[in-house]
Amino acid sequence: MSDDTLRSPSRRRWIRAATGAAAALGLPRGSTAQQASPAAPPRRGATMIGVPFAKHERVRFALVGCGGRGSSLLDDMLHVPGVEVKAVCDIVPEKVAKAQAAVEKAGRPKPEGYTKGDHDFENLCRRGDLDLVYVATPWNWHVPMAVAALQGGAHAGVEVPSAVTLDECWTLVDTSEATRRHCVILENCCYGWSELLVLQMVRAGVFGDLTHAECAYIHDLRSLLFQDEGEGLWRRFEHFKRNGNLYPTHGLGPVALYMDVNRGDRFERLVSMSSPSLGLQRYRDRALAAGDPKRTESYACGDMNTSLVQTAKGRTVVLQHDVVSPRPYSRINMLSGTLATFADYPPRIFFDASNPHAPRPRDTKSGHQWRKVEQKRKKRDKDGIENRFEHPLWTRLERDAKKSGHGGMDYVMSWRLVQCLREGLVPDLDVYDAAAWSAPAALSEASVAQKSAPVEFPDFTRGQWQAKRA
Amino acid sequence: MSDDTLRSPSRRRWIRAATGAAAALGLPRGSTAQQASPAAPPRRGATMIGVPFAKHERVRFALVGCGGRGSSLLDDMLHVPGVEVKAVCDIVPEKVAKAQAAVEKAGRPKPEGYTKGDHDFENLCRRGDLDLVYVATPWNWHVPMAVAALQGGAHAGVEVPSAVTLDECWTLVDTSEATRRHCVILENCCYGWSELLVLQMVRAGVFGDLTHAECAYIHDLRSLLFQDEGEGLWRRFEHFKRNGNLYPTHGLGPVALYMDVNRGDRFERLVSMSSPSLGLQRYRDRALAAGDPKRTESYACGDMNTSLVQTAKGRTVVLQHDVVSPRPYSRINMLSGTLATFADYPPRIFFDASNPHAPRPRDTKSGHQWRKVEQKRKKRDKDGIENRFEHPLWTRLERDAKKSGHGGMDYVMSWRLVQCLREGLVPDLDVYDAAAWSAPAALSEASVAQKSAPVEFPDFTRGQWQAKRA
Numbered sequence: 001m002s003d004d005t006l007r008s009p010s011r012r013r014w015i016r017a018a019t020g021a022a023a024a025l026g027l028p029r030g031s032t033a034q035q036a037s038p039a040a041p042p043r044r045g046a047t048m049i050g051v052p053f054a055k056h057e058r059v060r061f062a063l064v065g066c067g068g069r070g071s072s073l074l075d076d077m078l079h080v081p082g083v084e085v086k087a088v089c090d091i092v093p094e095k096v097a098k099a100q101a102a103v104e105k106a107g108r109p110k111p112e113g114y115t116k117g118d119h120d121f122e123n124l125c126r127r128g129d130l131d132l133v134y135v136a137t138p139w140n141w142h143v144p145m146a147v148a149a150l151q152g153g154a155h156a157g158v159e160v161p162s163a164v165t166l167d168e169c170w171t172l173v174d175t176s177e178a179t180r181r182h183c184v185i186l187e188n189c190c191y192g193w194s195e196l197l198v199l200q201m202v203r204a205g206v207f208g209d210l211t212h213a214e215c216a217y218i219h220d221l222r223s224l225l226f227q228d229e230g231e232g233l234w235r236r237f238e239h240f241k242r243n244g245n246l247y248p249t250h251g252l253g254p255v256a257l258y259m260d261v262n263r264g265d266r267f268e269r270l271v272s273m274s275s276p277s278l279g280l281q282r283y284r285d286r287a288l289a290a291g292d293p294k295r296t297e298s299y300a301c302g303d304m305n306t307s308l309v310q311t312a313k314g315r316t317v318v319l320q321h322d323v324v325s326p327r328p329y330s331r332i333n334m335l336s337g338t339l340a341t342f343a344d345y346p347p348r349i350f351f352d353a354s355n356p357h358a359p360r361p362r363d364t365k366s367g368h369q370w371r372k373v374e375q376k377r378k379k380r381d382k383d384g385i386e387n388r389f390e391h392p393l394w395t396r397l398e399r400d401a402k403k404s405g406h407g408g409m410d411y412v413m414s415w416r417l418v419q420c421l422r423e424g425l426v427p428d429l430d431v432y433d434a435a436a437w438s439a440p441a442a443l444s445e446a447s448v449a450q451k452s453a454p455v456e457f458p459d460f461t462r463g464q465w466q467a468k469r470a
Numbered sequence: 471m472s473d474d475t476l477r478s479p480s481r482r483r484w485i486r487a488a489t490g491a492a493a494a495l496g497l498p499r500g501s502t503a504q505q506a507s508p509a510a511p512p513r514r515g516a517t518m519i520g521v522p523f524a525k526h527e528r529v530r531f532a533l534v535g536c537g538g539r540g541s542s543l544l545d546d547m548l549h550v551p552g553v554e555v556k557a558v559c560d561i562v563p564e565k566v567a568k569a570q571a572a573v574e575k576a577g578r579p580k581p582e583g584y585t586k587g588d589h590d591f592e593n594l595c596r597r598g599d600l601d602l603v604y605v606a607t608p609w610n611w612h613v614p615m616a617v618a619a620l621q622g623g624a625h626a627g628v629e630v631p632s633a634v635t636l637d638e639c640w641t642l643v644d645t646s647e648a649t650r651r652h653c654v655i656l657e658n659c660c661y662g663w664s665e666l667l668v669l670q671m672v673r674a675g676v677f678g679d680l681t682h683a684e685c686a687y688i689h690d691l692r693s694l695l696f697q698d699e700g701e702g703l704w705r706r707f708e709h710f711k712r713n714g715n716l717y718p719t720h721g722l723g724p725v726a727l728y729m730d731v732n733r734g735d736r737f738e739r740l741v742s743m744s745s746p747s748l749g750l751q752r753y754r755d756r757a758l759a760a761g762d763p764k765r766t767e768s769y770a771c772g773d774m775n776t777s778l779v780q781t782a783k784g785r786t787v788v789l790q791h792d793v794v795s796p797r798p799y800s801r802i803n804m805l806s807g808t809l810a811t812f813a814d815y816p817p818r819i820f821f822d823a824s825n826p827h828a829p830r831p832r833d834t835k836s837g838h839q840w841r842k843v844e845q846k847r848k849k850r851d852k853d854g855i856e857n858r859f860e861h862p863l864w865t866r867l868e869r870d871a872k873k874s875g876h877g878g879m880d881y882v883m884s885w886r887l888v889q890c891l892r893e894g895l896v897p898d899l900d901v902y903d904a905a906a907w908s909a910p911a912a913l914s915e916a917s918v919a920q921k922s923a924p925v926e927f928p929d930f931t932r933g934q935w936q937a938k939r940a
Binding site: 038103208209211212269271272274275276278279282286302303306308310313314315316318319322326327328329336337338339340350351352353354355368369370415451452453454 | 690743744752772774783785796806809810820821822823840
């Protein structure tokens, strides 16, 4: 990385944009800890729970944020049938040009580009011809951009975390309800092969009654966080003043679906604890040259944050975040019930001896041995749980998904969302999920700031979390 | 199990004994939650930190509790050089006779038997010719028996958990200090091969600065808890009224040693959350015949209890307890620092790319792959961490230890304690460890009862936790 890169306009722009947006929305600049309050503001519109999309023969799509993540999402959308890419937006003109070129290279009409400053996304959202806008920008831009998309008449797909503060969570809920447009959290991990397999098993009763789950975002991002491009331009700053779980949804989203959160159960309470903040500083001191201005930064965020979440039904969830320690990647993705336990990394399962869903003798083992779960078709038992419980989306899409990011889950997510739009279905994920899964960021900060005191989740459904859904 | 077994005198005896002892000591009969208070009572004696044993050429040993666990400990002691078994005690005469026969079978003089009722252990402790008394009885007998041993002039080795309530923890501390005898927690897991390997690596700086650990007692005991013999006679009863981590020390002891707890750091605060209580009831409803009186029992203890512990240095520990779910055995035994992460089940390690202790290129891997840690000598790399950091106790004792219980850790534990007595060394584990590692039982109950509110650890060292030890 050269000094030129360090002082590149794009970096200064992002910083300015971020600070400006925070001020404009009245959001806190540093810790969001003080915002933890469970009181629900008065409802402005009817619920969006169970509201189907209107049927769309073609889905007119726009992308806001053409960086690494946005480019990957755009590439998926170019492979999903029935999608027209109408517009792309980024404050960096080169990124817009690259996105436009990618669309043209796929043999599609060139989408309109929006790149005139920090607020050109508002012009994109005002076009009036969009069905779906994806937001893939730095975290503190997610809510203003999603709001603009919804108010412009489109449905929004918002990257994770969808919101940073509890106020922002409520803003998403209220805007979705008022505009009658869906705000879908782009939680790709809900569409992972393992996660959907577990969800199918839960629904079939393989786990009996669920009691406990564990999930995480454990991903050594130290190198990325210090790059002078991409997420390195802004994501490290989140560690300056905030101390909690900065990125809760990759782990929590799938668990929320297993546990029917907002569909019969609810996240109710959270306690959180952070370890000392050492990882970024040590890495920086080793990796950066003397005199590098980053060496004067200080970091508030504990290396490992662990939160415990309790649901209304008393179930417990361990939720972790560590992006600065030398550890192999893991989202844990562990689920325990009265009849079975599953854990990932690598995927494995254990059946109670009484479990009627375990084929005998192949899938049950005496003693304390996990049974491997195999995604690869060639390695599976013919009548193993993989074949019996693989989610139909994966059976249908695996070949196409394999070309896509994150093991295919990205493609499955976007394909499924477009399917819901085209067939007029209720989306899998809605604004209440976006809010409930993103809220632990602010809640964990609040708990950590109060020496791990319990904090209550707001009920973003305003009392409508108990109804089961189809 | 026949109805005769169910109504056997031994079971009634244990119940009576347990209730009687609780009343005699003023201990609560049900939940211990209300006992969580960090205030230290006035000191009655000087500290026992760093106090060496007097040198004992021979160690005159007695065993109180000749059930499954006691018999196994006795067998180990018959193989440890320098031990004379002087006396054995149990309320069941047949168990005493069996223990005496085992000693004689080993070619040693028959030890005196104590089996005249619930309080004959007091007569054993009053003999005056004992150096070391092991206590391996139901949990609520640990403290009265340890107190009798210490007051009789012997050092005590107390099974886990060494105490159930915080008052009991203080009783152990005060009695050890007043009598100038050591109360050693028999935490065999501190002497496991993996645990001692990790401890050696911590001391050599392999992990850099420690930030976070995870540990547990995850052991499906459902079958055992419903047996009409052994621990089934009393251990299930602990689940009737208590809701928390009933058995914290197997996981927490080794972690406490890694983190120098009471040797430079201290457990300071705990929050705890329990999942619903379903496992025992479901198992019982499936496994027991209609009309079995156990089918009318109700259980308070949540299936999975998760606690978060913070140390004075800000480090965090996840501590779990689940003995009623269908899961493979695990104590987790995970440790994370700025330079490496270790996790067990199976044992594996990940080194930071900058770690000077990782031999290259064999022990470092790019990407997100754990490196296997091999206990088996034949499978090890010649210059791998296993050979470089194996604890000398294991290198020395492995052959003898292999015949012993729990993979050999039991033998290593007893051998080492006897070595400390014979050579006049400071014991590895003392009464402050017994108290600090057992306290999470009562503390977790208190936190769970208060919706996961933070509770403070008492400082059982009364301010002397900061000094490093040799």
